[in-house]
Amino acid sequence: xxxxxxxxxxxxxxxxxxxxxxxxxxxxxxxxxxxxxxxxxxxxxxxxxxxxxxxxxxxxxxxxxxxxxxxxxxxxxxxxxxxxxxxxxxxxxxxxxxxxxxxxxxxxxxxxxxxxxxxxxxxxxxxxxxxxxxxxxxxxxxxxxxxxxxxxxxxxxxxxxxxxxxxxxxxxxxxxxxxxxxxxxxxxxxxxxxxxxxxxxxxxxxxxxxxxxxxxxxxxxxxxxxxxxxxxxxxxxxxxxxxxxxxxxxxxxxxxxxxxxxxxxxxxxxxxxxxxxxxxxxxxxxxxxxxxxx
Amino acid sequence: xxxxxxxxxxxxxxxxxxxxxxxxxxxxxxxxxxxxxxxxxxxxxxxxxxxxxxxxxxxxxxxxxxxxxxxxxxxxxxxxxxxxxxxxxxxxxxxxxxxxxxxxxxxxxxxxxxxxxxxxxxxxxxxxxxxxxxxxxxxxxxxxxxxxxxxxxxxxxxxxxxxxxxxxxxxxxxxxxxxxxxxxxxxxxxxxxxxxxxxxxxxxxxxxxxxxxxxxxxxxxxxxxxxxxxxxxxxxxxxxxxxxxxxxxxxxxxxxxxxxxxxxxxxxxxxxxxxxxxxxxxxxxxxxxxxxxxxxxxxxxxxxxxxxxxxxxxxxxxxxxxxxxxxxxxxxxxxxxxxxxxxxxxxxxxxxxxx
Numbered sequence: 001x002x003x004x005x006x007x008x009x010x011x012x013x014x015x016x017x018x019x020x021x022x023x024x025x026x027x028x029x030x031x032x033x034x035x036x037x038x039x040x041x042x043x044x045x046x047x048x049x050x051x052x053x054x055x056x057x058x059x060x061x062x063x064x065x066x067x068x069x070x071x072x073x074x075x076x077x078x079x080x081x082x083x084x085x086x087x088x089x090x091x092x093x094x095x096x097x098x099x100x101x102x103x104x105x106x107x108x109x110x111x112x113x114x115x116x117x118x119x120x121x122x123x124x125x126x127x128x129x130x131x132x133x134x135x136x137x138x139x140x141x142x143x144x145x146x147x148x149x150x151x152x153x154x155x156x157x158x159x160x161x162x163x164x165x166x167x168x169x170x171x172x173x174x175x176x177x178x179x180x181x182x183x184x185x186x187x188x189x190x191x192x193x194x195x196x197x198x199x200x201x202x203x204x205x206x207x208x209x210x211x212x213x214x215x216x217x218x219x220x221x222x223x224x225x226x227x228x229x230x231x232x233x234x235x236x237x238x239x240x241x242x243x244x245x246x247x248x249x250x251x252x253x254x255x256x257x258x259x260x261x262x263x264x265x266x267x268x269x270x271x272x273x274x275x276x277x278x279x280x281x282x283x284x285x286x287x288x289x290x291x292x293x294x
Numbered sequence: 295x296x297x298x299x300x301x302x303x304x305x306x307x308x309x310x311x312x313x314x315x316x317x318x319x320x321x322x323x324x325x326x327x328x329x330x331x332x333x334x335x336x337x338x339x340x341x342x343x344x345x346x347x348x349x350x351x352x353x354x355x356x357x358x359x360x361x362x363x364x365x366x367x368x369x370x371x372x373x374x375x376x377x378x379x380x381x382x383x384x385x386x387x388x389x390x391x392x393x394x395x396x397x398x399x400x401x402x403x404x405x406x407x408x409x410x411x412x413x414x415x416x417x418x419x420x421x422x423x424x425x426x427x428x429x430x431x432x433x434x435x436x437x438x439x440x441x442x443x444x445x446x447x448x449x450x451x452x453x454x455x456x457x458x459x460x461x462x463x464x465x466x467x468x469x470x471x472x473x474x475x476x477x478x479x480x481x482x483x484x485x486x487x488x489x490x491x492x493x494x495x496x497x498x499x500x501x502x503x504x505x506x507x508x509x510x511x512x513x514x515x516x517x518x519x520x521x522x523x524x525x526x527x528x529x530x531x532x533x534x535x536x537x538x539x540x541x542x543x544x545x546x547x548x549x550x551x552x553x554x555x556x557x558x559x560x561x562x563x564x565x566x567x568x569x570x571x572x573x574x575x576x577x578x579x580x581x582x583x584x585x586x587x588x589x590x591x592x593x594x595x596x597x598x599x600x601x602x603x604x605x606x607x608x609x610x611x612x613x614x615x616x617x618x619x620x621x622x623x624x625x626x627x628x629x630x631x632x633x634x635x636x637x638x639x640x641x642x643x644x645x646x647x648x649x
């Protein structure tokens with residue numbers, strides 16, 4: 001009897017973990033693009049996701065708009081912001097030196113400023129959205145699938161698959177892959193790599209809007225919650241192999257499952273340590289990640 | 295440095311004495327708090343600068359290293375029951391309460407430095423062989439995980455925090471807080487001396503080579519990994535030493551206060567604003583920024599959040615426009631005026647020649 005309970009718990013933890021992993025993929029994909037393909041260590045990405053969540057919250061609280069509807073205009077807004085941010089970044093850092101360290105300090109400042117700005121506007125209270133499906137659960141035998149986890153999972157998976165096709169089947173996508181492989185070759189084909197990078201960075205920030213909508217569907221948010229995701233997203237990116245979309249998805253599912261099992265059997269407060277543990281171990285023993293591009 | 299540098303050490307001593315007497319003159323109280331706050335940041339930003347400024351490796355984990363030092367004090371206070379300790383009987387020597395502080399303050403600082411240094415060494419060992427970006431990300435995640443551990447560790451107070459009763463009487467001091475301040479003054483002096491000695495040693499030269507071009511340094515036989523590890527350990531150790539004094543001053547430590555990201559932001563912004571290539575940069579930046587923050591905070595002109603927002607903006611501004619800080623700006627001015635002179639000379643010469 002006890003064993004069957006443990007088995008049910010484990011099965012539920014694995015299902016929850018996989019759903020959570022899909023969401024982590026949505027969170028990590030923007031970093032995977034920016035860091036893995038463009039070599040821009042945008043550590044302010046998690047706080048941009050939180051900003052996306054707060055925008056979703058705001059529109060939901062004011063006019064009752066569903067986060068899933070508002071994420072598209074927010075994504076357009078974020079894309080514009082990303083394009084502007086990249087041209088600033090290029091002018092200030094990338095055009096001057098190939099070293100990323102100063103750019104990193106810049107993004108850290110941006111992370112901090114955005115977070116404090118959110119605190120000043122929204123305060124430090126937890127905020128959540130009201131949706132029709134927030135409390136719904138699908139029961140499949142002893143396994144229960146909460147809708148608030150299923151939707152973010154689907155968002156993540158759709159984003160990964162969509163990007164995969166976009167990068168491998170379109171002209172623009174091939175140009176993006178060329179950036180990390182042969183910049184000079186790209187120039188010789190009369191393609192402006194800076195333009196491509198700018199658009200790709202805009203794409204990476206647009207993904208934060210979708211991940212932000214997913215985040216606020218999953219859990220209530222407060223401004224500093226993005227920090228918990230820094231360890232997670234970089235764990236996913238590094239473990240998956242920089243810039244590899246399949247790797248990102250696999251690593252996100254692994255992390256989600258590991259965290260969910262830990263939450264169930266050890267305690268939810270320990271879950272944030274898992275991502276960091278994975279990050280450190282990967283950096284130490286397999287820094288090229290599970291699926292290496294090179 | 296074969297002959298000890300008397301100028302530098304007398305400068306340190308003079309600075310320390312003037313801080314001490316200024317606080318006395320102003321009547322302690324609030325000014326004592328300001329002095330402690332500023333000195334704490336002198337220690338943290340000097341420590342950060344050893345790796346970040348000299349070596350060019352950005353550490354986002356100051357809050358983590360600081361908190362590990364603070365919590366090592368909390369831990370040992372509880373483990374050894376120092377709260378209730380009235381006297382220490384060593385058999386041959388009995389130490390009474392007023393003198394106890396002279397033992398456990400240095401002990402706490404050493405313990406904090408040891409654990410944070412070890413943490414720095416461990417993190418560095420795992421991540422410093424890769425590109426610098428990975429080290430930065432690992433340190434950022436590190437403080438979050440260290441916080442998770444402390445929140446879950448009820449022995450040191452968990453999420454609620456823990457009290458550290460500070461010594462009520464210290465021999466020779468009418469106010470125990472003044473004693474804590476003196477300990478911080480000594481630590482700040484020590485940090486500055488360490489930073490300056492590193493700057494002028496082989497380690498400093500190696501770190502500079504790493505900052506300028508790590509591949510070339512490696513090829514020229516600079517043991518880059520070893521130097522980076524040494525710098526990370528020393529830097530982390532100093533941060534932990536600063537953190538170890540923190541509980542004595544505030545008497546109450548909780549995870550949110552100890553792991554505050556403000557420690558990290560300030561300790562990066564201060565050297566950036568002051569100047570990262572020289573030991574005076576962090577000192578200058580920490581004094582400037584610390585005093586300004588405290589001044590505006592006390593007048594209720596800006597809220598703590600606003601002041602952090604401004605620090606964040608300043609940090610972005612300096613990293614973008616003046617990466618060598620205010621000191622770098624002064625030096626650049628000197629250089630341009632110097633080069634003007636040197637370009638003028640041949641001009642006049644040419645004119646003379648043509649005539």
